[in-house]
Amino acid sequence: MNSYISIPRILKAASLMLLTITLTSCEIDDFPDPNNPIIEPNASVTELNYLVVGTESGMRNFLGTYYDNVGVIGREHYRFSGADPRFTTDLLGFSTSVLDDNTFYTTNPWGARYRVVKNANILIERAENSTLITEEQRQGYIGFAKTIKAHQLLMNLTMTNENGIRIEVEDVDNPGPIVKGDDAYAALANLLNEAATHLGSAGTTFAFPLSAGFAGFDTPATFLEFNRGLAARIAVYRGRYSEALTLLEASFLDLTGNFDRGVYYTFSTAPGDQLNPLFFAPNATGEVRIAHPSFVADATPGDARLSKVSLRTASATQNFLTGQYDVAVYSSLLDPVPIIRNEELILIYAEAKIQTNQLGDAVTALNRIRTANNIGVYTGPQTQQALITEMLRQRRYSLYFEGHRWVDMRRYNRLSELPIDRAGDDVWVSFPIPFAES
């Protein structure tokens, strides 16, 4: 029965005010993302260069999955994993397994390439709108961005092939249609040509740095040689062989030069950088890449390119598949991985010469590859048909584990020639478009 009404109503009112003032009247700050930056609409050289480096860096995301996809289906290697069986089931069409349009091997490489495309598109848009750079600098940025964009789109197109890709993806809410068949390859060729025009008016130096992977290709003029090399690759994919020969002339093709000269993905242990995902130590167990037995079995004895595999101390077995050899293309986590190199250009040259019936030039080029690998000169029939087979064979060994075998056999309708290891296995023609695109 207490009644200490000594606190006057004014105090009651005051405490009410205290409540409202201290706790609610002040606004909540609409603070920016505390973890990550944005790029200003009117971007400076520094900001644009962040986008250039990010674009180059992003090209390596999920590279391991991409090479496993095309290498396993192309019967270049087996990927045994203690943790994920799908490399030996889905990818090889084991039993009634099929490629899944909604799992990591389909979606991750696809998404990673388009993420770089997005970055390149932002770079193009910011470079176009920047008032803080010179015209030549602008052309350099755009030429770089369009070239890389074309390469990234090509990587996805090699996976999905006749299922197509999206080309116009600037509008996030309304991306363009899926473009199929030669229209898609044509669009990429066109994109590379646009890039070439930009590079042609980009002056003598770029305003941005590139990694050592672009050593020798880091000025507008030399970067253009890389661009033309990619364009030549697309030209032979399209069966436009004389065009390919023209493009090769503007590329860094050097018939007598170092096979390994070219543009590379690089890796390091520096902060925010990545390690080579294609390297597994020899004789590893559990997670391994095993050379397909046919690679050694079919090889010409003494072929120097057999050094791309190494004999294991014990064979590796999983899911009824066995192999004696590790894939040994790379010898450390820091080894660079080629994007395109001279050896491929020589083989593109050979292919275009065969197809344009200049067989002598083709044999010269093929012999250059053969002799350098200790298997002597070509002695087979000098027919288009025989030389195509020979050219594909040299591509198989020269470009082993570089993502070409499956693509080559597909474009020459020879997928049925790839070995089947288990009854019921399939050789897939192409990856489905990811589920999320529908």
Added chain:
Amino acid sequence: MKVIILFLWMLPFALFGQTTISGTVTDFGSGIALPGVSVVVVGTTVGTTTDASGSYKLQLPTTSGKVQFSFLGYVAQTFNVNASTETLNVQLQEKTTSLQEVVVTGLATTVKRTNLANAVSTISTKEITGITSPQTMDAAISGKLVGANIVSNSGAPGGGIAIKLRGITSVFGNAQPLYVVDGVIIDNSSISAGLNAVTAAASGGSSSNQDNPSNRIADLNPDDIESIEVLKGASAAAIYGSLASAGVVIITTKRGAMGKTLVDFSQDIGWTEVTKLLGMRELNEERVRDSWGDEAVPLFLEARNAGRLIDYEEELYGNKGLLLSSKLNVSGGTEKTRFFVGGLIQDEEGIVKTTGYEKKSIRFNLDHVLSKRFDFSLSTNYINSSADRGLTNNDNAGVSFGVALSSTPSFVNLFPDAEGNYPENPFAASNFLQTRDLMTNNEETNRFLGGFTLNTMLYETLRSSTKLVIRSGLDFYNLKTTAIFPRQLQFQSDGRGTNGASIQGNTNNLNTNYAAFLVNNTNLGEDVFSFTTTLGATRENFNQDNILNVATQLIKTQTNLDQSGAVQVSQDQLKVRNKGLFFQEEVNFRDRIIATAGLRLDKSSNNADVNKFQAFPKASLALNVANFDFWTMERVAMLKLRVAYGESGGFPPFGSKYTSFVASNTGGLPGLLVAVQRGNENIKQERQKELEAGVDIGLLGDKVILEATVYNKTVSDLIINQNLKPSTGFTRGYVNAGELRNRGIELALSATPFETAGLKWDSRTSFWLNRSKITELTIPPFTIGGFGNTLGTFFIEEGKSATQITGIKGNEGVQVLGDSQPDFQMNFHNFFTIKQNFTFSFLFHWKNGGDNINLTELLTDLGGTSPDYDDDDNGDGVPNAEERVRALGVSAEPFVQDASYLRLREIGLYYTLPNTLLDGAFGGFVRTLKVGASANNLFIITDYKSYDPEVSNFGGNGLSTGVEVMPFPNSRRIFFHFAIGF
């Protein structure tokens, strides 16, 4: 359970002006005398406590008055005393689920359970720690909550749990309840130790967290807890605001009582062992040749002939871990000041050697009355915990214990030689014995919780009082995660890894919350109507800063981050600011009609529009039919009809509005790559609307109480992390894009079937079920929380259950293969008091239905180690494992398995020494002495084909519980207890 049961004998005696009363206080159930009970004349400072035999004598300052008897863990009783009272013997009743208890429903107000319009689950101290000793706070509530689906993520020391109250509340937003301890909002994050750097678990396609971290709620000492109340949905929790959209777990810790200082010490000692091993495959030459090739045959023969076939599963998981736990509680106080001190030292080994859990906790709670106008209470807790959790769950590098075990046959030798060199495991990427012995995966927490409440009586008359409550809470912890993988490990040496990795994470988390309330109580018309008005404001600041360092290329055996060839650093900050306002009015008409209405306003920095208040109303009505004058059925002491409605809404996840660039470097140059998440500049809170209705019936003097509830909970503006067309460069983005519904039934029957001096049996049986449905989805259906349709995945689709599991099924394409939602759950909780000295109690938990995605069996099949590999269950001539492996890529059906179980969660038997014996032995020095034995998970009956149907590879939040890939097996815990009180 029962209402007040008191026995008092009044002898008519006229005395002088002052009345002296005496008597004894005993426990109602056991009849044991209760020493230390505080006996106070209400409104005075006059008081005493009962002695060792439970007796007291008290002289009242006046001829009549009120005397209150209170004791920790018991329902306090107040009696009118007049000159004719001489002897007052009191039987106090232990708090179980007494209807007289008050339930904290509002932020600053309470309601008697009998007047409640919601089904609020309460777990008392007797249920939390009374049967057995839980390892962590989260384990203490498993199987005890009606309406909850509680799944522990694994058996790893240190806990890790997912709690879903009344179904799925949010798919991507917060689906875990809010935890409030004495008014302090505490953080329940699960913070990854960055093991992905070694396991590459998330590089294979799933970005979910698969590192098996514990949740931070595990830090609390279960023995400090007086009661846990659970408000399960918006109809009850609306006033707590949007943070409580998935429910609130209100934890009240023990506080001191006026009277003699009580000292209680208890010691637990026990062991833990794995509940179930899967077994190893029996091998012969032919089987070895088939699974491991010709080269393995001589190895097998050599090992077999030497009798050296090893059961590696037992070797790995068969450790008997020692469990030790010491607790000391000291409590007491005077009329003005009361205190409670709780201390804990816990040291537990795990079922895998080198794993274990240690905790030290000290709590100090203080209540002080400054004057008639002011009083305050302070709650503080310091915790140091350390968990060594091993390396389990999914990985893509073949390095976690289970994944390596799955492909390791019994004939290899993995044991170290005399110099401590471990042989390489030729059949897996790692030698798991080496990994176990040499690696470290430790989580160490140092945490301080502090809560302060100041009550100020602003105004008080006979009819009306107004109180100002100011409350603040602080939760700070530092979590240090240390994962060391030395360079000599099989998967780190010879270029197969990174030549050692030292992964060290450091997280500082600071949560502060402030609240102020004005509470007015007004009575009108001689207690006919009473009004409780609450007006309040709340404010919460959450800050988390996580720095993760991954050092590789370690120098020799060094583990310091700088003793390495390469360091990768990442930092992740979280910053949230919330503000809320609320108003609530409660009207009580003679405990017959109780109506409540309220409005909550919320805004948050997580919303796109940070300063726009969202309004969430609530209203409820309870009708105590039996309290009306017309009610004459004496057998039905209570009949309550109740209905409650409330709205709430989960905030968008932190960061969902930002479109940013992330660092992506190459060539030693800094670069930016667009983030895969597209920010949503219009993201807003979800809106949950919950309607619940129920009836509570109390029969036979409340010896039988039935509580029945139905609810319908809808969540609209459902926040979904939508899969975007990856060709746009973004793979995900948060959108408000749908609506889901949960409907369910909760039944709880409490009864005291026997109550005699020799035997008392309290029993509670509960039944609950929930059905969820995605009622609207404005984006295409999508998979979530699994490994794709080949292996089975969750699939969110309009018109279907939110927890359905789909997968490929032969020619039929993708089909629904299961649902993780249990058909129903039941528990059966029993407490027996025998001959006043023995207490025997147990808890059965039955989960019927609900499927898991079991990929453990798949991995052992692929690895050639499944125990039933060569059996042929369906007699078609194809061995089981081959048949299952053949299904891979064809059908996901074999992986989706029924995870029903019946589990004896807890059982305990205790003997309390009779007082006469104690007095004889210790001369009254010892107040109580108890010994006992108990067990947790003593047995599980299940058809599920792995370690335990309670499992989650992806941790606690979201939908993805019940997916398993070689988890840390669950364990059984068996204890002996000794407790002494002074």
